[in-house]
Amino acid sequence: MIEILFVDDQPEQLAELEKSLRRFRNEWSMEFAGSGQEALRRLANRQFDVVVTDLNMPEMPGGELLRQVQERWPQTVRILFSGRGECQEAMQSTTSAHQHLAKPCDPDLLEMTISDTFSLRYHLENDAIRDLVGRLGQLPTLPDVYTELMHELEAPNSSVARVGDIIRGDVSISAKILQLVNSSYFGLPVHVTDVSHAVALLGLNVVKPLVLSSGLFHQFAPGSLGEFSLSYLVDHSTEVALAARCVTQLEGAAPEDCDHAFMAGMLHDLGQLVLAKNFSAQYDQMRAVARDSDTPLHELETAEFEANHADLGAYLLGLWGLPAPIVEAIVWHHAPFQSTHDRFTPLAAVHAAESLLARRTNATGENSEISHEFLARIGRTDRVSVWSVALGGEPQVA
Ligand SMILES: [Fe+2]
Ligand SMILES: [Fe+2]
Missing domain, CATH: 1.10.3210.10 (Hypothetical protein af1432)
Incomplete structure (x- = not known):
């Protein structure tokens, strides 16, 4: 049976979640915690396979809880819920979560997500x-420049200028990225000579994978x-x-x-x-x-x-x-x-x-x-x- 801990600081939402997931009680053993602190106490007492947490919890935000879970119980699968449109950027840049899902919780999607994640683990842990x-x-x-970039994106006051500085700090990776974005694949109308310009034209969601792949390949x-x-x-x-x-x-x-x-x-x-x-x-x-x-x-x-x-x-x-x-x-x-x-x-x-x-x-x-x-x-x-x-x-x- 899969052991799952759900965390939400709003009692009504937690009760609603418990009700909607009742039909999985034969396959999942579920516990429900009303705060990040309570979740950490429960995790210290017993092993959980999965932690599912809300993002927006003022006392201890979901991203911070998952960061601590990653550090102390790295084997635990970490899933982050967030309200639609709420802190979309914060959610996307939180690196500690294996999966992001939108609230309200769709029990079938959650069930599929958990079963996909477990089949992946089963396959890779052989x-x-x-x-x-x-x-x-x-x-x-993992390239240092990528780690630094992800930290910057997670910081509350992250800035585009700083992102450019970080990538530029690795001269050979920036050169490879510029070579690639100026290739015919991206079809840009102008010749790009600076990574900040590449970010402005292509978006960080394209440049980020280029940073990681260049950093690994080279x-x-x-x-x-x-x-x-x-x-x-x-x-x-x-x-x-x-x-x-x-x-x-x-x-x-x-x-x-x-x-x-x-x-x-x-x-x-x-x-x-x-x-x-x-x-x-x-x-x-x-x-x-x-x-x-x-x-x-x-x-x-x-x-x-x-x-x-x-x-x-x-x-x-x-x-x-x-x-x-x-x-x-x-x-x-x-x-x-x-x-x-x-x-x-x-x-x-x-x-x-x-x-x-x-x-x-x-x-x-x-x-x-x-x-x-x-x-x-x-x-x-x-x-x-x-x-x-x-x-x-x-x-x-x-
Ligand atoms: Fe291939
Ligand atoms: Fe292949």
């Missing part, structure tokens, strides 16, 4: 992935990756990120889903880079076999390492506390049917984007077939053609 990570001598670390010096091309990875990731965001927008999804789809697209093949760095000759050979035999690369990886680049990338991003929808999109980008998702999510966007681009350009070497089984499950079979045309391809026959 020994094969941990063994593979244990064998890797060189692992990327920890691997060129020349030590065998035949693996870092510049190809940057191009492929950018294409998938833009296409995944486009598909998400076409589905009329929330802005947060569009941002998650973009971030997941930028990072979906991070695991490939880690494998190229650690097993360069062996990985070159594996990619050659994938190309020559038309076998999906991730299948060859799993046969060799018992885990693949999707597992590896998702594992690292999960460790660094990136939001669960991003981690889910990465771990199942080649096999979305293995997830528990039964609705359109960033996972569907990244999977579809990559498959549709591969079908058109046939350049990824990843051999990504779109999963019709998954599209049928999420009720989007008839949307593939619309997505394909929007991405500049041909209409698709389902």
